[in-house]
Amino acid sequence: MNSRKVKEFVGFAILRLATFLILSALFIILYFIIIRGIKVINWQFLTHKPCEGMTSGGIFPAILGTFYLTLCAICFALPLGVAAAIYLVEYARQGRLVRIVRIGINNLAGVPSIVFGLFGLAVFVKYFGFGVSILSGGLTLGILILPVIIRASEEAILAVPNSLREASLALGATKWQTIYRIVLPNAIPGILTGSILGIGRAAGETAPILFTAVTFYSAKLPTSIFSEVQALPYHIYALMTEGTHPETQIPIAYGTALVLLFLVLGIDLLAIVIRRRARRRKW
Amino acid sequence: MVDIVTSHHSPVTSKKEVKISIRNLNIWYQDMQVIKNVNLDVEKNKVTAIIGPSGCGKSTLIKSINRMLDMIPEAEVGGTILLDGQNIYDMDETFLRKRIGMVFQMPNPFPKSIFENIAYGLKIHKMFKSKQDLYFKVEKALKQAALWDEVKDKLDKFALDLSGGQQQRLCIARCIALEPEVVLFDEPCSALDPVATVKIEELIEDLKKNYTIVIVTHNMQQAARISDYTAFLYLGNLVEFGPTQKIFTTPQNKMTEHYLTGKFG
Numbered sequence: 001m002n003s004r005k006v007k008e009f010v011g012f013a014i015l016r017l018a019t020f021l022i023l024s025a026l027f028i029i030l031y032f033i034i035i036r037g038i039k040v041i042n043w044q045f046l047t048h049k050p051c052e053g054m055t056s057g058g059i060f061p062a063i064l065g066t067f068y069l070t071l072c073a074i075c076f077a078l079p080l081g082v083a084a085a086i087y088l089v090e091y092a093r094q095g096r097l098v099r100i101v102r103i104g105i106n107n108l109a110g111v112p113s114i115v116f117g118l119f120g121l122a123v124f125v126k127y128f129g130f131g132v133s134i135l136s137g138g139l140t141l142g143i144l145i146l147p148v149i150i151r152a153s154e155e156a157i158l159a160v161p162n163s164l165r166e167a168s169l170a171l172g173a174t175k176w177q178t179i180y181r182i183v184l185p186n187a188i189p190g191i192l193t194g195s196i197l198g199i200g201r202a203a204g205e206t207a208p209i210l211f212t213a214v215t216f217y218s219a220k221l222p223t224s225i226f227s228e229v230q231a232l233p234y235h236i237y238a239l240m241t242e243g244t245h246p247e248t249q250i251p252i253a254y255g256t257a258l259v260l261l262f263l264v265l266g267i268d269l270l271a272i273v274i275r276r277r278a279r280r281r282k283w
Numbered sequence: 284m285v286d287i288v289t290s291h292h293s294p295v296t297s298k299k300e301v302k303i304s305i306r307n308l309n310i311w312y313q314d315m316q317v318i319k320n321v322n323l324d325v326e327k328n329k330v331t332a333i334i335g336p337s338g339c340g341k342s343t344l345i346k347s348i349n350r351m352l353d354m355i356p357e358a359e360v361g362g363t364i365l366l367d368g369q370n371i372y373d374m375d376e377t378f379l380r381k382r383i384g385m386v387f388q389m390p391n392p393f394p395k396s397i398f399e400n401i402a403y404g405l406k407i408h409k410m411f412k413s414k415q416d417l418y419f420k421v422e423k424a425l426k427q428a429a430l431w432d433e434v435k436d437k438l439d440k441f442a443l444d445l446s447g448g449q450q451q452r453l454c455i456a457r458c459i460a461l462e463p464e465v466v467l468f469d470e471p472c473s474a475l476d477p478v479a480t481v482k483i484e485e486l487i488e489d490l491k492k493n494y495t496i497v498i499v500t501h502n503m504q505q506a507a508r509i510s511d512y513t514a515f516l517y518l519g520n521l522v523e524f525g526p527t528q529k530i531f532t533t534p535q536n537k538m539t540e541h542y543l544t545g546k547f548g
Contacts, residue, residue, distance in 0.1 A: 093356065161391075163387065163389060163391040164391060164393060164394075165354075166351065166354070166387060166391065167387065167391045167392075167393065167454070167457075168393075168403070169351065169354065169380065170349065170351060170380055170384065170385040170387075170458075171380065171381070171384070171403065171404040171407060171457065171458070171461065172377040172378065172379075172380040172381035172404065172407060172408060172461065173377065173403075173404075173407045174377055177407055181403070181407075182393060186394060
């Protein structure tokens with residue numbers, strides 16, 4: 001073997017190793033969570049409330065709480081994000097202002113999530129007086145995932161070929177008719193994919209809901225959007241940091257982690273399915 | 284500057300009806316002037332071809348007629364374009380584009396069914412009274428575009444599954460479903476094979492009975508075959524304009540002659 005071939009071999013070996021390491025990290029995480037969590041998972045665990053001071057029982061209120069919070073976040077962020085994306089791509093003159101807005105949105109994506117938590121506490125909980133509630137937490141999560149939704153929607157809208165816009169406008173359609181009837185229907189798979197990834201992100205976040213929505217334990221299930229709730233990520237945190245019976249709480253925490261992990265993976269899988277189905281359509 | 288030879292007043296003796304009148308048209312893209320003081324009259328129910336080498340401004344010129352240039356923010360238009368004597372910039376652009384339809388270089392059907400492609404414009408302009416009326420108008424447009432026999436059994440099929448030539452005829456049907464007065468063709472055959480091209484050319488011949496047609500083409504033979512008038516555009520200047528036969532047999536300008544004989548372009 002000459003030296004060029006050796007270099008090539010070594011180069012590829014390093015690349016392969018890097019890929020392998022990443023994959024193995026994923027599988028090690030999955031392995032440990034599954035091994036430790038699977039023991040406590042059963043139907044009761046998924047459908048019952050915690051009892052005896054968190055040392056036994058299920059995590060149903062936390063599952064429900066996470067569901068409500070994510071639903072609230074997406075109801076707020078999806079229409080707002082899609083509308084902003086339409087404006088930025090289709091209407092706004094591509095100049096300095098739009099560049100600044102884009103930079104702003106990108107920076108929003110880089111803000112640490114605990115900062116969103118504090119913001120939510122100051123604005124939604126205190127200033128608007130929503131209290132520690134599903135609404136406050138949902139809105140905070142909504143702002144957190146706005147950049148994800150805006151960017152995904154922008155990309156999906158940009159991916160609609162310009163020739164279709166031209167065709168519609170040349171038939172005498174207004175810009176709005178063109179967007180509403182041609183651009184949006186063709187951008188929806190991409191928008192959905194991005195939004196679903198946003199949902200996955202929102203479901204797994206702890207910090208933004210820490211001060212705005214969650215409670216360690218609530219005796220009854222939430223009754224309105226102004227109720228405080230339990231949520232999966234915070235439940236793990238609470239089990240690991242509070243209480244006096246770690247030997248019974250830690251397995252429950254792993255069980256909860258397993259449920260959360262599969263929830264998020266399931267959501268991402270849904271996004272992949274939608275994207276694949278959309279890709280099969282040609283222009 | 285090139286001398287402009289306009290011979291369109293002399294040869295035809297019968298009275299002509301001007302549909303579109305372009306006067307002192309100048310178009311800039313930022314600092315670059317792409318159309319330079321063009322004057323051109325398009326006669327009603329005739330085919331007017333615009334020929335010239337790539338980058339001469341053919342597409343820009345045709346896109347100015349239905350104000351598709353509005354889509355390009357950096358394009359600036361000076362001069363006037365009159366449709367039946369009325370300045371197109373005094374009209375609502377959606378109404379203008381209903382009167383002046385356009386067929387593009389690449390077939391661009393919507394990713395919808397064949398039926399919905401034709402119905403789109405009719406729905407946009409609320410041009411039908413009932414479901415039957417809509418169906419009737421879709422059928423009529425497809426028949427006019429010589430596509431009906433090929434698609435009548437699969438109107439609900441995806442339009443993008445049609446062949447390229449069929450897609451282009453679908454786009455023509457979509458356009459004429461709105462009963463426009465003028466149809467602009469921007470190199471409609473450049474993405475098509477020869478057989479599909481012949482079909483489109485026959486269709487254009489047929490359509491001129493009811494419509495005024497302007498066609499941009501880089502194919503001189505095509506211009507010679509189907510047009511009544513030919514305009515030769517070079518570097519944004521209208522070099523020569525007149526009856527097609529005259530332009531092709533006895534061009535007045537050396538540049539036109541050189542282009543037509545293949546010395547450049």
